[in-house]
Amino acid sequence: MLILLPPSESKSNRRRGGPADPATWSFPELAPTRARVAEALAEVSRSPDAPALLGVSALLLDEVARNLVLGTAPATPAAEVYTGVLYDALGLSSLDTAARRRANRWVVVVSALYGAVRPRDRITAYRLSMGATLPGLGPLAPLWRPALDEVLPDAVARGVVVDCRSAAYAAAWRPGADLAARWVQVRVPGASHFAKHTRGLVARHLCVEGADPRSVPALADVVARGFDVRLHEPAGPRAPWVLDVAAP
Template identity: 65%
Template structure:
């Protein structure tokens, strides 16, 4: 099973520690692209119009400044880096040993800066959205599309791909071929806040249940005790199954 998560806009930092070693992250094949994106975002963040270039509020000057120190900033595990509604609901720190081991294997955060990271990967705090068009590189979703297509199919294994990403991050990788038949997008009726919360609960429930579902139908059965669900088949080839999900 592969559970795809978006990053959070808010991120924790730490005052001291070793910096990120890109070659030691999961998917070392992405190192070259990670270096290119890190260099481009550092240049953009040093510009007078950095907030406009990154599509963020000028009030986020401290976050923007962190982008200029990516090579030296203390790194921390992705499990600790990302915060907010989805990650509060996921609550990795409270999982028991077996569920946490599954989370480290199954969870994958799609990142505008790092491409894809697992919970144990140590990375620096940053401010960057997949929707940004970086000078010299172009739209980041396009920059990551080919590199992620080379590494994520193997990461998916034989289980379902549970897609909890927002549309901005989903644009960076689209499962195709046989993977598309095991691709399930988690949709949540209602406001964005509740959608993030519910997706975090879904990711947590799957790690706790420990069932490596191989089909969309099997995935729905795993979640049925804790969620109201409705599973919809793809309307055409290459599109995902859609699992409408509401916490009981």
């Protein structure tokens, strides 16, 4: 199984410790693209117009400044860097040993800076969204698409792609034709802010249940043990299944 999550806008970082070592991160094949994005991001972040170029408020200069110390700031597990509604609901730190082990294997965060990371990868906090355009690189989603297509299919193995990403991050990678039949988007009808919370709960539920279904209908049965669900078949040959989820 591959559970795809978006990053959070809010991020935290440890105050002490050694810097991140990119050689230890999951998906080492992404290293060249990671380096290009980090270099372009640092250049933009030095500009007086950095907030406008990055599409953030001028009140977030402290967060933009994080982009200038990516190589020296204390490394922090991605499980701690990403915070907020979805990650509070996922509650990685409160999982038991077996569920945490599954989360470390199944959960992947799609990132505008790092491409894709797992919860144990020791990274640093940053300010960059997938909707940004960096000088010399262009829009980030198309930039990451071929790189992610090299690594994420293998991470799926024989399981299901459980897609909990927002639209901007979903644009960075879509499963190919060979995986489309095992791709399901988790949707929370009639919700916005609460949708993040519910998707976090779904991801947690899957890690706790421990089942690794080989088809989307079987995945829906697992989710139905904790939620009210309605499964919709794909709208086309390369479109995902859609799983509507609501708390019971």
